[in-house]
Amino acid sequence: MTDRAAGETGAEGAEELRRQIERTRSELGDTVEELAGKMDVKGRARARAADLRDKAGAMTVQLRSSAAQAGHTVQERATKAGHKVQDTATRAGHQAHDRALKAGHTAQDRTTRTRHTLEDRADHGMPWPAGPVVKTAVRHPRPALLIGATVLAIVVVSWRYPKK
Numbered sequence: 472m473t474d475r476a477a478g479e480t481g482a483e484g485a486e487e488l489r490r491q492i493e494r495t496r497s498e499l500g501d502t503v504e505e506l507a508g509k510m511d512v513k514g515r516a517r518a519r520a521a522d523l524r525d526k527a528g529a530m531t532v533q534l535r536s537s538a539a540q541a542g543h544t545v546q547e548r549a550t551k552a553g554h555k556v557q558d559t560a561t562r563a564g565h566q567a568h569d570r571a572l573k574a575g576h577t578a579q580d581r582t583t584r585t586r587h588t589l590e591d592r593a594d595h596g597m598p599w600p601a602g603p604v605v606k607t608a609v610r611h612p613r614p615a616l617l618i619g620a621t622v623l624a625i626v627v628v629s630w631r632y633p634k635k
Contacts, residue, residue: 586610
């Protein structure tokens, strides 16, 4: 087994032989452990179940994280959409306010021009009793409307119910 022609002494050959035996025993022990592990179906099933539990736990954490992130994304988008709607509504409100204000000024200007026209006509183009009455009615429209409505009501009642 040992080659004495190579110049080995007997002591070194025995020592080498012991190391080989020890190495072979170690390898044989490892092989026996592997075979025992393969034969231990119950242990392998437990190990596989533990691995699957770990993977399931990791996936659960990952899914929860993804769901939370999706929730935050949806919330951010909803907030942005709400702000956009609010800005649009505010702009529309300002535009409506500006248009109403412009329409009010236009109506006020027309009313003022009409009043001045009626006053000029009352001063120059109407006979004496009608001129001052029209001028007063133009300057004080509420009392004139009340008086006019009262006169109209009296005329309608007297026409509707004549004296017999």
